[in-house]
Amino acid sequence: xxxxxxxxxxxxxxxxxxxxxxxxxxxxxxxxxxxxxxxxxxxxxxxxxxxxxxxxxxxxxxxxxxxxxxxxxxxxxxxxxxxxxxxxxxxxxxxxxxxxxxxxxxxxxxxxxxxxxxxxxxxxxxxxxxxxxxxxxxxxxxxxxxxxxxxxxxxxxxxxxxxxxxxxxxxxxxxxxxxxxxxxxxxxxxxxxxxx
Ligand SMILES: Cc1cc2nc3c(=O)[nH]c(=O)nc-3n(C[C@H](O)[C@H](O)[C@H](O)COP(=O)(O)O)c2cc1C
Numbered sequence: 647x648x649x650x651x652x653x654x655x656x657x658x659x660x661x662x663x664x665x666x667x668x669x670x671x672x673x674x675x676x677x678x679x680x681x682x683x684x685x686x687x688x689x690x691x692x693x694x695x696x697x698x699x700x701x702x703x704x705x706x707x708x709x710x711x712x713x714x715x716x717x718x719x720x721x722x723x724x725x726x727x728x729x730x731x732x733x734x735x736x737x738x739x740x741x742x743x744x745x746x747x748x749x750x751x752x753x754x755x756x757x758x759x760x761x762x763x764x765x766x767x768x769x770x771x772x773x774x775x776x777x778x779x780x781x782x783x784x785x786x787x788x789x790x791x792x793x794x795x796x797x798x799x800x801x802x803x804x805x806x807x808x809x810x811x812x813x814x815x816x817x818x819x820x821x822x823x824x825x826x827x828x829x830x831x832x833x834x835x836x837x838x839x840x841x842x
Contacts, residue, residue, distance in 0.1 A: 650682070650721040650833060651683070655686040655688065655723065658737065684716070696744060721764055723761070725768050728772065763795060764793075765796075765832045766794040768789070772804060778803075
């Protein structure tokens with residue numbers, strides 16, 4: 647099997663984010679299936695709000711160029727994202743909108759060349775009863791528009807404030823297995839695409 651590398655990103659910059667905890671479960675599933683995983687912390691790579699005038703004057707921000715380069719080196723995406731008013735949060739939209747802008751190498755190619763045809767797995771966690779499932783359909787559509795192959799399975803974890811134990815593990819074994827399975831599905835698809 648070829649070695650595949652996945653980029654794992656929480657859709658929240660919040661220090662005690664439930665989605666960062668959930669991402670760790672997704673990552674465990676992908677690693678158990680043989681993938682190498684790199685954690686991408688949006689809070690460490692601050693990007694300005696997308697602004698066409700800023701882009702025209704200065705090009706894409708260094709953080710966006712670094713993310714494009716990271717995707718060039720990775721075979722897929724693991725994303726655990728909150729739901730804000732039934733949608734995924736602006737942090738996710740802003741990050742990937744910048745990613746999609748033309749590469750800074752003068753080729754004129756969009757940043758999406760580095761994500762097209764690469765698998766993605768999406769999960770959500772919320773203290774509410776729906777577990778962010780309303781946002782997942784929009785996340786799926788958005789990532790598909792960018793060219794990702796979003797794997798069919800997805801999981802929304804409700805009542806996130808009581809779903810994790812003190813070690814950060816999901817207490818409900820069935821939910822834990824479902825989340826890990828999404829990570830494993832991304833790893834396996836990435837391996838198939840890489841020729842395994
Ligand atoms: C602007 C805003 C809108 C929100 N809308 C929703 C929502 O539509 N559905 C939901 O389940 N939770 C909603 N929440 C609550 C979030 O699920 C909660 O803040 C959660 O902890 C965010 O994820 P995090 O813990 O990973 O940061 C909203 C929170 C904010 C700040």
